[in-house]
Amino acid sequence: METDASTPSSAAPLTYTVTGSSIAGGPAQVHTAGETVILDASWGAAPSELPGPAHLLAAALAACLLKNLARANDLLSFQYERAEVQVTARRQDVPPKFTEFVYRLRLVTNEPQRRLDLLQRNLEGYGTVYNTLAATCDVHGTIVVIASSQAH
Template identity: 60%
Template sequence: MSTSTPQARTTYRVRGRTTPDGPAHIEAADQTIPADTAWAQPATGQPGPAELLAASLAACLLKNLNRSGKLLPFRYTSAEVDVVAQRQDTPPKFTGFTYELRLVTNEPQRRIDLLHHNLRRYGTVYNTLAATCDVQGRIVTTPPPTEPS
């Protein structure tokens, strides 16, 4: 009979701070992120909880793109992602996320499909959201500009 030890879990810590009339800030890693946590007030222009969650999905996709770029290897010269979060009011919850990842690459379509598969399979934030709501997206590619002869 073999026994295996459970994998160690990675722990992430953030700290949020606010006052009743003041701005809110989230401390994550070595950064301070302003956050709009005001209720029934004009928007502050800072990201609120919904934008921060959508930003987490964007960061997850980009981080896994970099990971896949090293492991596959997959070559690209730049990447950009747009994420849209859909929420409902009653009961309050997110119902879905959509994304479009735009890459400048010469990789063939089969490698782009493999990359997309890996982004969906190995993304922690992606998988967490996909377990609770619909997450759909696509990769759009553009070849790098050719250098003049």
């Protein structure tokens, strides 16, 4: 979010810890923030219905966008009734890496276009996951507005 000169620009870094485990031939799991997420960490097998590492990375971007939307609600008084985000990640095999993340954020709001533009600048400028991914590949997206009166 946009800050003023009284906001410290370099606070101590935060630390996040995740532990993971797996059994040969079975699913894996990661534990963090008191929750367990079961995931597919198999190699050479048919895809399972469990999320894999790529899904979790796309989910991290979706969570980042939604958290920054909540932050905008608090810091910028950006008003919305509901939000839904879809993230599409594209990767290549050689060399193995992600090449693009595209998001589509659907908002039920009556905010004017100038405020939507401010929101998008903040989403794309102040998200930790967003900025980390954008440093290594193309990250971009759109905000689609559904007027509050049309939401029902």
